[in-house]
Amino acid sequence: MTTDSKGSQNNISKIPFLFVDDEPLAHKVIKKNLKDWNITSAFSGQEAMEILETNPIQLVVTDIGMPGMDGIELLQQIKKKNPIIQVIIVSGSEDIADLISTLEAGANDFLLKPLKKNELEDALLNTVSKIKRWKKTMKEIFINKRNN
């Protein structure tokens, strides 16, 4: 990685994301591994929706298999509420059909369990970079419209 991309990586790291998993061990590992990220934790789909109601979070990483509201239902509810929020699905299944189903349901990316630091960080950086690009484009469109 070049110095420039490392610099931009540090800036990107400051964007908060919501991590949703019913497994406490997963939260412990993620928080230790991604110390420079601003992580909000939710232990159920319901809790995640409550957090998203009151916090301007644009990136969610969620497990699929949770009791109550599972990751797919959470994904659908998030997309219904605000389709701009980017959702990375974490699945324990190695069945390709399951992974395709998550994309069909609107997931922006998927990762296999257990999460590994490098894979998760790559997925986060790619997604945050996309959000930043969209914001920049939208701002340009807004300014152009205002000036015309």
Place this chain on the structure above:
Amino acid sequence: MDKIVDETELNEIMDNDIELIKECFNDFIIEYPQMLSDIKKAIKSQDASHLDTSAHKLKGSLKYLAAKAAAEIAYQLEYMGKNESLDKSQDIYIKLEIECQKLQAFMEAYGA
């Protein structure tokens, strides 16, 4: 046959953080007897839904600890619960209990 713990994968998951590994091992040693007990109760009461959720929970922890053999057995129980087919669940449960005991011994030898 899977190793008790795949240490290469464990180090990858925990980013080579020995203290984090020991902390997670300690947590598991404290928490897994209750998780096994939940699975046992589900089998005893033939509660497929509870077997599904309780085995899923244990499997989640085992996967983060790279305990592949035990995670696979927990998955078999979860699958039985999902499919409401509990016929062989008691036999599989005994295998899981043995595998968790081996896992605890491994963790204690590691320094947890």
